[in-house]
Amino acid sequence: MTFYRNLTIRQKQIAWAWAFLAVPVLFYGIIRFYPTGNAILISFQDWNLLGDRTWSGLENYRKLVADPVFWKVFKNTFLYLILGTPISLVLSFIIAYQLDKVRFMHSTLRMLYFLPFMTSAVAMAWVWRWFYQPVPTGLFNNLLAQLGIPQIAFLNSTTNALPSVLAPAVWAGLGFQIIIFMAGLRAIPVSYYEAARIDGVGWWTQLTQITIPLLRPTIVFIVVFSSIGFLRIFDHVYNMTTNNPGGPLNATKPLVLMIYGTAFNDFDMGYAAAQTVVLFVILLIVSLLQLRLLRSE
Amino acid sequence: MAQLALRNLVKRYGSTEVLHGINLEVADGEFVVFVGPSGCGKSTTLRMIAGLEEVSDGVIEIGGREVNHLEPKERDIAMVFQNYAIYPHMSVRKNIAFGLRSSKMSKPDKARRIEEVAGILSMTELLERKPSQLSGGQRQRVAIGRAMVRDPSVFLFDEPLSNLDAQLRTQMRLEIKKLHQRVGNTIVFVTHDQVEAMTMADRIVIMKDGRIQQVGTPDEVYHRPQNTFVARFIGAPSMNMLDAEMSDGRVIMPQGQAIQLGGLTTAQPGRITLGVRPDDLVPVESDMLIQGKVTVREPLGSETLIYVDTPGGEIVVKADGRKPPAVGEVVRLGADPANLHVFDRETGMVLR
Numbered sequence: 001m002t003f004y005r006n007l008t009i010r011q012k013q014i015a016w017a018w019a020f021l022a023v024p025v026l027f028y029g030i031i032r033f034y035p036t037g038n039a040i041l042i043s044f045q046d047w048n049l050l051g052d053r054t055w056s057g058l059e060n061y062r063k064l065v066a067d068p069v070f071w072k073v074f075k076n077t078f079l080y081l082i083l084g085t086p087i088s089l090v091l092s093f094i095i096a097y098q099l100d101k102v103r104f105m106h107s108t109l110r111m112l113y114f115l116p117f118m119t120s121a122v123a124m125a126w127v128w129r130w131f132y133q134p135v136p137t138g139l140f141n142n143l144l145a146q147l148g149i150p151q152i153a154f155l156n157s158t159t160n161a162l163p164s165v166l167a168p169a170v171w172a173g174l175g176f177q178i179i180i181f182m183a184g185l186r187a188i189p190v191s192y193y194e195a196a197r198i199d200g201v202g203w204w205t206q207l208t209q210i211t212i213p214l215l216r217p218t219i220v221f222i223v224v225f226s227s228i229g230f231l232r233i234f235d236h237v238y239n240m241t242t243n244n245p246g247g248p249l250n251a252t253k254p255l256v257l258m259i260y261g262t263a264f265n266d267f268d269m270g271y272a273a274a275q276t277v278v279l280f281v282i283l284l285i286v287s288l289l290q291l292r293l294l295r296s297e
Numbered sequence: 298m299a300q301l302a303l304r305n306l307v308k309r310y311g312s313t314e315v316l317h318g319i320n321l322e323v324a325d326g327e328f329v330v331f332v333g334p335s336g337c338g339k340s341t342t343l344r345m346i347a348g349l350e351e352v353s354d355g356v357i358e359i360g361g362r363e364v365n366h367l368e369p370k371e372r373d374i375a376m377v378f379q380n381y382a383i384y385p386h387m388s389v390r391k392n393i394a395f396g397l398r399s400s401k402m403s404k405p406d407k408a409r410r411i412e413e414v415a416g417i418l419s420m421t422e423l424l425e426r427k428p429s430q431l432s433g434g435q436r437q438r439v440a441i442g443r444a445m446v447r448d449p450s451v452f453l454f455d456e457p458l459s460n461l462d463a464q465l466r467t468q469m470r471l472e473i474k475k476l477h478q479r480v481g482n483t484i485v486f487v488t489h490d491q492v493e494a495m496t497m498a499d500r501i502v503i504m505k506d507g508r509i510q511q512v513g514t515p516d517e518v519y520h521r522p523q524n525t526f527v528a529r530f531i532g533a534p535s536m537n538m539l540d541a542e543m544s545d546g547r548v549i550m551p552q553g554q555a556i557q558l559g560g561l562t563t564a565q566p567g568r569i570t571l572g573v574r575p576d577d578l579v580p581v582e583s584d585m586l587i588q589g590k591v592t593v594r595e596p597l598g599s600e601t602l603i604y605v606d607t608p609g610g611e612i613v614v615k616a617d618g619r620k621p622p623a624v625g626e627v628v629r630l631g632a633d634p635a636n637l638h639v640f641d642r643e644t645g646m647v648l649r
Binding site (some may be wrong): 103189192194195196197198199200201202205209211213214216 | 369370379380381
């Protein structure tokens, strides 16, 4: 105790700070960084989960580059990102922008939009899967049939499947993005718009010159956040295509699902780890790029 | 000709009436200040003139035409907001140019106008800066600049100085007044600070609870307040109010002194309030008005405020800063009868 008492105030503060930091440091070390390091290590090895790990050098990466499925999956993953992020951004902004002006049942509407975000992805995926079924089961095809429009093979067509799987994923994320956008909109002082009204500028100028520039930090946050989400898409795909995960013909398969299949169906841990490292690098590059592009002028 | 006229202006939110019929005419080039405690309706009135709030009843005329149903931009007004409302992501030049966005002026004309305004406000060298690089006073000037480029027939200021520190406020007060003298536009200025109102206004409109209490020059509202509210609100420290009785055309003070006052509008005996400003009270040997014991002294340098405990309540006296009476001393105070204000104690209205 005398040792502690003899410390300066600054040294005592440091001692306490480290005492509190020790818990998360330990947690992150064991739960996050150790497995990450281990995964990178395994990516250079051959391992079937039970047997010995044997060194294989860059063999897993060479196999990956030569694997046509990997390139298909790589393309799918970016399709989810390139379609999902802008669509959900625009949709959530439009809804938030309009919802912000509504006084009548405002909280109820906001709650309704937030509801999908709280719902389990599994339940949601199965409900949407049911929507997509052919007549007489599926909601969408029933509606089309009533209007006399030919049936659409939502989940069984290689061209339609990916957008069909993406739709519920976008829908599920909307609630969260709307809440964030509305908070951003609320933070803009009303007097900015009043001043604009006195200056006589129209709503389009107000939107493009005032609202959107002032929402920039919010937009950066949502873009980065939803991009990471779409790059890691898994549960919606897996649950909507359970009979043939990622099908038809790998048309909907994202990288995470491929990693899952390689690891727990093929028990090729080295190969799965190599894919994980690639995903990690992609996520890192995309996030850094977006931060760089959107943050500074 | 009246540049701005309000006729029986009423504002209701649902069933709550917050403005109960405001009547006012503002002449071309006049500097009018609305002053009153918060919630008195002064800002609402200004926002109705600007077109940011709907008119529930009555008429607003600007430049001789009714503007009740015109959009803010069609009213030929400009407004400076309390938080300046300058856009943080635009340079000073762009912020000022925003005021001209909907104008039909040619581009070179707009640029020339912006330079001209920047020159008047002496901020030509600040034009390329962002608002975050400006001081509070400079931001205030940008907001004024944005209003000025439009060359409106009426300028509206909504408590523009309340976000500034005391020293800067005094400085900006002077700058706005100088600007008005140079440019000569009609100005309607809202504030809760009576010092701002007194120093800047050609005419002051004192409001309370959605009603105008008095309209007049600073001199008029200070020396001839129409009711006890105006008497107390204008002037710092506030006017002393003493309960007294009136009988036989004389005012009987709480300690029994009787004063003969001329010019009373009524000779009815009854309960009155006698108002006397702290600066009008002086220590006297004879013809005493009231006496009491000094409880606190507040030295302000050139003068000292003396708080005196009297049977009529605590009163404040401005005494000479060099030889103020000591705490505990009993002082006899008198005043020139011409400087006494007599109010009806029930209605608060002035009686002479």
